[in-house]
Amino acid sequence: MKKEILQKLTENPSDYVSGEALSTVLGVSRTAIWKTINDLKEDGYIIESSSKKGYRLSPDSDVVNSFEIGNGLRTKVFGRNVVHFAEVDSTNNYAKKIALEGSEEGTLVTADYQTSGRGRLGRNWDSHDKKGVWMSLILRPDIPFEEIQTITLAASVAVVKALKEVADIETGIKWPNDIIINGKKVCGILVEMNMEIDRINFLVLGIGLNVNQQPNDFPEEIRDKATSLRISIEQSLGLQKPLKRSELIRVILLKFEEIYDKVICGAYEEIISEWEKYSLTLGKEVSMTYKDKQCTGIAEGITKDGKLIVRSGDGTVREVLSGEVSVRGLLGYV
């Protein structure tokens, strides 16, 4: 019944729907309607109620769940099956668990809060509030291991495109797949995989995107490195414009599905050249750990399979698959 009431309210975005009408259409008592409205409020919906006019869904509601994500979703496979948590340890962990049990490609796990969200290399990722998109997608690509990096690059391109479409924000990519605004990180991507030597069983692609945080929402020690879409909109346009997480998820899923289908068909060069368009890394000075040594150099390009090519002052050229690479001018590396 929750879904049916939600459907009615969503269909009439600016109008009140009377409790009586709802009770007649759904064939339940007005008390039952009232209780369900309260449940919806608990879920985070902002519902205005007037004893005369009935109920109206506020356009300020920002709720993530399978109804909201599915409402207007234009993908074929991605996000057609959603598991949403008010709170979970980490969406990637849960996705890995259900993928082991056989969950299909495109299954999406989302959460309002992650109690132990993680970034790359085992780091914490601050995701203790409802102000970000914390999502993990299960993928079962039939490609060789060497080409998985292309999927992570593709995901970063998809996020850049989605942010442009939904929020009209220009972002760039720090290799391999951090999304950057004004030198600060707004989104991180963590890919985990389960495989045999010669066969990928599944990937879990986790995306952590800071959406509606204000500066104070970030712990002090990362304020010079982290930002949110809302902060950057305020900085560039001078206005407070909260964004809808479900809409962002929908558009990210669509953009990513389009580009993922290309990866699967082997269009690696197209993906790489799209990635290069948004790169904030190429031509820059980078510092990295390579075989346990710290070295610096200029990022000259990326290989067909997504390795970063770095030329040091002494002419040595190294290809890096991942690990820790700092780019001068980004995330506090000056």
Added chain:
Amino acid sequence: MKKEILQKLTENPSDYVSGEALSTVLGVSRTAIWKTINDLKEDGYIIESSSKKGYRLSPDSDVVNSFEIGNGLRTKVFGRNVVHFAEVDSTNNYAKKIALEGSEEGTLVTADYQTSGRGRLGRNWDSHDKKGVWMSLILRPDIPFEEIQTITLAASVAVVKALKEVADIETGIKWPNDIIINGKKVCGILVEMNMEIDRINFLVLGIGLNVNQQPNDFPEEIRDKATSLRISIEQSLGLQKPLKRSELIRVILLKFEEIYDKVICGAYEEIISEWEKYSLTLGKEVSMTYKDKQCTGIAEGITKDGKLIVRSGDGTVREVLSGEVSVRGLLGYV
């Protein structure tokens, strides 16, 4: 109490231990002793009982559990923590699940029966009986992905050495890690991993070893390709000699731990040359699927990171990481 009685019986392998003595030492009634003896019989122990002399553990008992595996185990880490199932879907599946939840390196999962045991490339592995060793070991090596194949090669070397030590049987290895006796497969190894692009979270190394099966225990369609230790002992020595699964597990763990420590220290060349000693593949004609095409050639060697080098008739040299490789003369490929 089960463990304490077992301890007493094990300490006196050829003697009877009287129920009275047990009841005095353990401070419980003789009925309690009798009940526990029955529980042990249910677990698979063969216990001779005489109303006058008491109880004696038969040397024919073949039981797998953490007590039996731990009894005489000389490893440092491997198998120090054992989870044993009378029946489980697949020891690899269970190991992956607990590894996700944080189980430590060296944790071992064993089973008497697997209801859906698997081999490489998603194939079934017949393990519906108590006559084989079905074990999975959790590993958390800090090495690059490229070197994981070395671990699988190392595991096959460890099994060859263990079989020599426990059963005095000479076996060989079909690339990458099938253990072969008289052209038939006696043991398969399946490695699954959970990783990020640049970081291994964990590996699960599954070993399926046919121990006490008789020819009739194998489904007819694999009888020309599969064998057991017992069958091959009978063929070569003409005697029926059942083997103890727990002893095999202990020795495999020890041999593997020794060689695994070398892999972690980077002694790849030593591992490769040990593997080559037992190889039944090098110098042979092989048939394989390479980039969706079937091709044949001579297996010339393996690379430092464990790829098979195959030279075709037209001189083309290919390096294969894994997939399906048939070796002429083995497993029914004539």
